[in-house]
Amino acid sequence: MQADVLGELLLLFAFAALGVALFERLRLPAIAGFLVMGALVGPGGFGWVSDPEHVRQLAELGVVFLLFEIGLELPIERLRRLWRSACAAGGLQVGITLFATAAVAHTLGFEWKTALLLGALLAMSSTALVMRVLSDRGEIDAPHGQLAVGILLFQDLCIVPFLLGVSLLASGEAVDLTRLAWSATRVGIVLAAFFFAVRFLLPRLLERAALLGSRDLFSLLVLLVVLGSAVGAEYLGLTLAVGAFVAGLVTSASPYAGQIFAEIVPLRGVLLGLFFTAIGMLFDPAAAATEWRAVSVYTGAAIVFKAGLITAIVAFALRQGLRTGCLTGISLAQTGEFSFVLAGAAAAAGLLSEPLQQVFIAGSVLSLLATPFLIQSAPRCADWLARKSEDLRRTPEVKPPALSDHAVVVGFGLAGRNLTRVLRALDISYVAVDANARSVRNAHARGEPILYGDAVRPVILEQLGVSRAKLVAVAISDPIATRRIVRLARLLNPGGVLLARTRYVSEVDALRAAGANMVVAEEIESTLDLLRHALRTFQLPDSAIARFTAELRAEDYEALRAAPAVRLDPWLTEILEQVSAEWIEVPEGIHDKASLAGLEVRARTGATVLALVRAGSTTPNPAPETPLRAGDRLLVTGTPEALERLRLLLVQSTKP
Numbered sequence: 001m002q003a004d005v006l007g008e009l010l011l012l013f014a015f016a017a018l019g020v021a022l023f024e025r026l027r028l029p030a031i032a033g034f035l036v037m038g039a040l041v042g043p044g045g046f047g048w049v050s051d052p053e054h055v056r057q058l059a060e061l062g063v064v065f066l067l068f069e070i071g072l073e074l075p076i077e078r079l080r081r082l083w084r085s086a087c088a089a090g091g092l093q094v095g096i097t098l099f100a101t102a103a104v105a106h107t108l109g110f111e112w113k114t115a116l117l118l119g120a121l122l123a124m125s126s127t128a129l130v131m132r133v134l135s136d137r138g139e140i141d142a143p144h145g146q147l148a149v150g151i152l153l154f155q156d157l158c159i160v161p162f163l164l165g166v167s168l169l170a171s172g173e174a175v176d177l178t179r180l181a182w183s184a185t186r187v188g189i190v191l192a193a194f195f196f197a198v199r200f201l202l203p204r205l206l207e208r209a210a211l212l213g214s215r216d217l218f219s220l221l222v223l224l225v226v227l228g229s230a231v232g233a234e235y236l237g238l239t240l241a242v243g244a245f246v247a248g249l250v251t252s253a254s255p256y257a258g259q260i261f262a263e264i265v266p267l268r269g270v271l272l273g274l275f276f277t278a279i280g281m282l283f284d285p286a287a288a289a290t291e292w293r294a295v296s297v298y299t300g301a302a303i304v305f306k307a308g309l310i311t312a313i314v315a316f317a318l319r320q321g322l323r324t325g326c327l328t329g330i331s332l333a334q335t336g337e338f339s340f341v342l343a344g345a346a347a348a349a350g351l352l353s354e355p356l357q358q359v360f361i362a363g364s365v366l367s368l369l370a371t372p373f374l375i376q377s378a379p380r381c382a383d384w385l386a387r388k389s390e391d392l393r394r395t396p397e398v399k400p401p402a403l404s405d406h407a408v409v410v411g412f413g414l415a416g417r418n419l420t421r422v423l424r425a426l427d428i429s430y431v432a433v434d435a436n437a438r439s440v441r442n443a444h445a446r447g448e449p450i451l452y453g454d455a456v457r458p459v460i461l462e463q464l465g466v467s468r469a470k471l472v473a474v475a476i477s478d479p480i481a482t483r484r485i486v487r488l489a490r491l492l493n494p495g496g497v498l499l500a501r502t503r504y505v506s507e508v509d510a511l512r513a514a515g516a517n518m519v520v521a522e523e524i525e526s527t528l529d530l531l532r533h534a535l536r537t538f539q540l541p542d543s544a545i546a547r548f549t550a551e552l553r554a555e556d557y558e559a560l561r562a563a564p565a566v567r568l569d570p571w572l573t574e575i576l577e578q579v580s581a582e583w584i585e586v587p588e589g590i591h592d593k594a595s596l597a598g599l600e601v602r603a604r605t606g607a608t609v610l611a612l613v614r615a616g617s618t619t620p621n622p623a624p625e626t627p628l629r630a631g632d633r634l635l636v637t638g639t640p641e642a643l644e645r646l647r648l649l650l651v652q653s654t655k656p
Helices: 002-025 030-041 053-072 076-107 112-123 127-136 143-171 177-212 215-235 240-251 257-281 285-290 292-317 322-331 337-348 354-388 414-425 437-445 458-463 479-492 505-514 522-537 542-554 570-577 601-605 640-652
Strands: 407-410 430-434 450-452 471-474 497-502 518-521 580-585 608-614 617-620 633-638
Touching (some): 030 257, 030 354, 053 240, 053 257, 076 112, 076 143, 076 292, 112 337, 112 354, 127 257, 127 322, 127 337, 127 354, 143 292, 143 322, 143 337, 177 215, 215 257, 257 354, 285 292, 322 354, 337 354, 414 430, 430 437, 458 479, 471 479, 479 497, 479 505, 497 505, 505 518, 518 522, 522 542, 580 640, 601 640, 633 640
Parallel strands (some): 430 450
Antiparallel strands (some): 580 633, 608 617, 608 633
16 A cells, blocks of 8 residues: 555656646646646546545645745744734625625525535636745735735635634534634634744754754754644644744744744655646546536636625725725735635535535635636736726826926835935925825825825826926836836837846846836846955056946846856956046054055056145045155055055054
């Protein structure tokens, strides 16, 4: 039996690798490949894996590692910013989906128990799939990505009361609201206790392991942390995934979080691929063909209903804009992996009949397969919906004047606010726009010339006077919207200066092609900061470093974006070696009789002193006999080696 299990695992890994290779070749999402290959080898396909249950139990560890990684990449400070929108949007979505689905199902003839169960199944979305696709597309930090993460986390936490609800419905007893409230309170208390236990124990364990200096021990401890927190949470009445998420969230504050992430990523990727392959094995094409009408209705209704509901919640309840709502809603329109866990528990409790379970599985797998393609088409759907809708309104009392030669700032986050602060200090006219109604309201209260609206719509850009602007700066986090705004702004203003900020260097070429004059890539700018400080450590002149970084920017970071095997162009290194001018300060304790001639500066160092500044007075081309005093500043020209020799000479000339 063990050999059979190992053989089936080997078969799954082989087909998973084949599916990934094939779908990557076709430029399709890898997760779709996992699902398709799972359906082929499962009982409903070729039947090469006749009993997928033992494989699925192992594959569920992939979700555990994923939730741990999500917690690890979501610092507590960031969670504090997300919890309000997550609770508001997630609570509304789960509650409305649960009761609306239950009401429709009961109207169609299902018992209330089954109807409520169907609502709970539909309320969940796939954390693993959505996080993977959004991450691959670079949209995790976009506004809709942040909202999707918050809603997904809220949904994942709902699996605990949902499983409690299954046990209550299966018992046949009348639902006692007092008992249900006490159960929910108990879960909250246990979750808080687990959080604080992990908060104070894990850092000490990680510190002890790191101090021992054993990499093998650290790797084993990381594995123990992930699995131990999951099992411990389940023992306390929570779920494996919730325990792993809390452990990852707490560990994110540890100085060892980076190394932990490096340890779990390879194993998480393998297990997560196995999980989606196992989910694909649940798909039975014969059953789906028999119940094709029910499967089609369930899949279509579920996708349309969830996408529309979440769009409305984000756009109108949270006032985040219709485009952001549409992108978020389409991203979360599928059934989640925890729905399969809940369906399994419900089927074991007799709450879900076999035909209904097959309809749910077939429709859910189809929704998972459709999700990557839906997310790809989401920007076009959002643009179409925004064009057809009149719900995006600008704030009436902040109508901007008819400006010209002004600056237009798209996005009023940290970068946008700092830019407008500098423009205001220089008395440069500007107008800003943002799709977050709360940010617009707060900025308007401070007297900022700002509009509420989605800048991907041409009418909004026209209201901002983009065609007459001297500068358009796009500083938003959504990479897709950034490209569209740049393209529209270039069409409206062919001769203006267009600046765009992006998080990832992979966006530079696309933004340049869309019409941006300059693209600031945060990923590369941090690298340039690192280079600047490193070169200063080796005493290279600041002016040479400044020219070096300026040339890299002028070339759109081309030298830094090249393959690792490509050597740096020699002309760039020559910039650092060219003669340059630097200010050098005479150190304290310089000898009383020290002078340019006495120290033989030119002969011994090769550097030339162009000017001397003392007490605010500048002496150009000082005479060789000019004495040197502590605190004098010398403007010196020469090679980096010559300037370094001069610094050393001045230090050696101080009094012993």
